[in-house]
Amino acid sequence: MSDNSVIYIGSKPVMNYCLAVLSSLQGDASSVFLKARGRAISTAVDVAEVTKNRFLQDLSVKSIEIGTEELESEGRTRNVSTISIELGKG
Numbered sequence: 001m002s003d004n005s006v007i008y009i010g011s012k013p014v015m016n017y018c019l020a021v022l023s024s025l026q027g028d029a030s031s032v033f034l035k036a037r038g039r040a041i042s043t044a045v046d047v048a049e050v051t052k053n054r055f056l057q058d059l060s061v062k063s064i065e066i067g068t069e070e071l072e073s074e075g076r077t078r079n080v081s082t083i084s085i086e087l088g089k090g
Contacts, residue, residue: 005024005027006035007034007035008036009034009041009047010040010043011043014043014046014047018047022056031062032086032087033084033087035083036082037080037083038081045083045085048087051087056089059087060088060090061085062087063085063086064083064086066081066083066084067082068081069082
């Protein structure tokens with residue numbers, strides 16, 4: 001991903017991630033990927049919508065990919081949902 005940035009969404013406030021998206025797009029990046037797992041998926045969607053509606057009206061959602069990862073914890077494997085949202089200018 002030479003001209004793309006990846007922002008991993010966690011438990012920080014939504015505005016922290018919005019600022020990360022804005023600063024990534026101010027640089028050379030033409031698009032930004034928001035990646036989240038589990039409960040952070042709703043935060044990733046919030047970041048995409050807040051950034052698109054409040055800060056950059058010319059920002060658009062280029063693609064959305066959903067999936068499942070298998071995580072092993074305490075000797076058990078569990079399935080965790082994932083999402084990747086690509087935001088781009090224009």
